[in-house]
Every structure is written in C-alpha cells, then in structure tokens.
Amino acid sequence: MSAPQSLAVRINLLDWRAEQREYKRKRFIGQLVGAAVATVVVxxxxxxxxxxxxxxxxxxxxNYLQQQIATADKQLGEIRELKKTRENLVNRMQVIGALQKSRSAIVHxxxxxxxxxxxxxxxxALDESGDTTxxxxxxxxxxxxxxxxxxxDNSAWFTNPRLIVIKRDDSNGQRxxxxxxxxxSTSPEQTKRAAPGDAADKGQAS
Known part of the structure; x- marks a missing residue:
C-alpha cells in the first residue's frame, strides 16, 4: 500500500471514531436528560x-362521619319526640289522677x-272559698x-274550726x-305530715 492510501485510511478511521464518540456523548446526555426527567416525575x-x-x-x-352525624341527629330527634310524648302522657296521667283524687276527696x-x-x-247553708268552708x-x-x-276538729278531713257568730233565737216559742x-278542709295525708300523733287520733275519731 502506498503512503497516500495509508493516510486516507487513517483519516477515515479518525472520522469514524469521532462520530462514535459524538454518538456516545449524545446518548449519555440523552440518558442524563431522561434520568432528570424521571427524577422530576418521581x-x-x-x-x-x-x-x-x-x-x-x-x-x-x-363523608362517613357526616352520614353518622346525620343518623345520630335523626335518632336524637326521635328520642326528643319520644320524651315529649312521654311527658305529655305523664301530664295527662297526672291530670287524670288529680281529677280522680279530687273527686274522691269531694266524696270523703x-x-x-x-x-x-x-x-x-x-x-x-254552706259556702266554699278555697280551702275554707x-x-x-x-x-x-x-x-x-x-x-x-x-x-x-277530730276529723281527718277538717281542721281549725272557728266560731264566727252565734245568736240565741227564742222566737215561735222555740229555743x-x-x-x-x-x-x-284538709286530707289525712296532710294531717299526718303536719302532726302524726294528732292525725292518728283524728283518724280513729272519724
């Protein structure tokens, strides 16, 4: 091989190697960029x-807690309604009991x-005003x-008798x-609370 041909081969080899290095450099840069992008993504x-x-x-x-709160509020509302209904029933029973007690007291x-x-x-004549007759x-x-x-005074249903007026009348030949x-007016229960000993005596007398 002549000298000019040998030189041409060396020149071609240098170009090819330079291209390889450039290719590797670009590929490395591309990998770095890809890694950087991946890092950014991660x-x-x-x-x-x-x-x-x-x-x-x-x-x-x-959302679950709100549902539970709504359920609890609904249950509390139902409980309040039940309590209100119970109070109304208790009040009615008390009124009925008071009426029955009052009727029984009137009879006694x-x-x-x-x-x-x-x-x-x-x-x-008889006139009532509150508890006084x-x-x-x-x-x-x-x-x-x-x-x-x-x-x-000995009766368990009366207390504190007091004379207001007494007048003698001999008209028509009658004295x-x-x-x-x-x-x-009182009741045996009130009399017992006021004076248990006196209430027992009054109960026996009545």
Whole structure:
C-alpha cells in the first residue's frame, strides 16, 4: 500500500471514531436528560398522587362521619319526640289522677261533713272559698255547736274550726241558736305530715 492510501485510511478511521464518540456523548446526555426527567416525575408527580390519595381517603372519612352525624341527629330527634310524648302522657296521667283524687276527696269531704253533725244541729247553708268552708246552721243549744266544732276538729278531713257568730233565737216559742262557723278542709295525708300523733287520733275519731 502506498503512503497516500495509508493516510486516507487513517483519516477515515479518525472520522469514524469521532462520530462514535459524538454518538456516545449524545446518548449519555440523552440518558442524563431522561434520568432528570424521571427524577422530576418521581419527585414532583408521585407526591401529588400520594397527597391526592390522602385527600380522597380523608374526604371519604368525612363523608362517613357526616352520614353518622346525620343518623345520630335523626335518632336524637326521635328520642326528643319520644320524651315529649312521654311527658305529655305523664301530664295527662297526672291530670287524670288529680281529677280522680279530687273527686274522691269531694266524696270523703261531704261524707265527713255529714258524719260530724251531732244530733240537734242542722245546716242551713254552706259556702266554699278555697280551702275554707263557711257553715251556717241552727242548733238546739250552744253546747251542740261546741260539740259540732269538736267533731270537725277530730276529723281527718277538717281542721281549725272557728266560731264566727252565734245568736240565741227564742222566737215561735222555740229555743235555738243560729250560728256561723268556718273550718278549713284538709286530707289525712296532710294531717299526718303536719302532726302524726294528732292525725292518728283524728283518724280513729272519724
């Protein structure tokens, strides 16, 4: 081989090697860029995906809690309605019980009012004002009026009898005493709370 041909071969080999080096350099740069892009994706995108997942999970929990709160509010509303209904029923039962007790008390009141009247005493009028009853009547004597007041005081349904007026009337040839007295109404339960010993005596007397 001649000298010029050998030189040409060397020149061609140099060009080929230079191209190889350039190719490798570009490929290396491309790999670096790819790695950088991948790093950016990993560092930038994955946290976003992770936090999106956390937000979605928290939102799901919030929705669940809101549903539970709504259910609890509904149950509390139902409980309040039940309590209101119960209170209404209790109030009605108390009213009915009070009416029954009042009716029973009225029966006992008039029964005792009649039972305490001694012989020789007659009632002509009766007036109630609250717990106080005003009694007008006629008695054969003052002693009969005193006996009537004693009977009222011994009854478990009456207390504090007091004479307001007593007048002797001898008209028409008859001796009698016109009287007005007041007495307070009570009940055996109230009498027991006020004075247990006296209540027992009154209960036996009535």
């Amino acid at each position: 560092v930038g995108v994955l946290p976003v995906i992770y936090y999106d997942h956390l937000i979605s999970a928290q939102q799901a929990r919030n 009141y008039f029964d005792q009012l009649t039972a305490t009247i001694p012989d020789g005493v007659y009632l002509t 005003t009694l007008n009547g006629v008695a054969e004597s003052n002693a009969r009026v005193s006996q009537y007041m004693t009977n009222l 009698r005493a016109d009287f007005t007295l007041k007495v307070d």
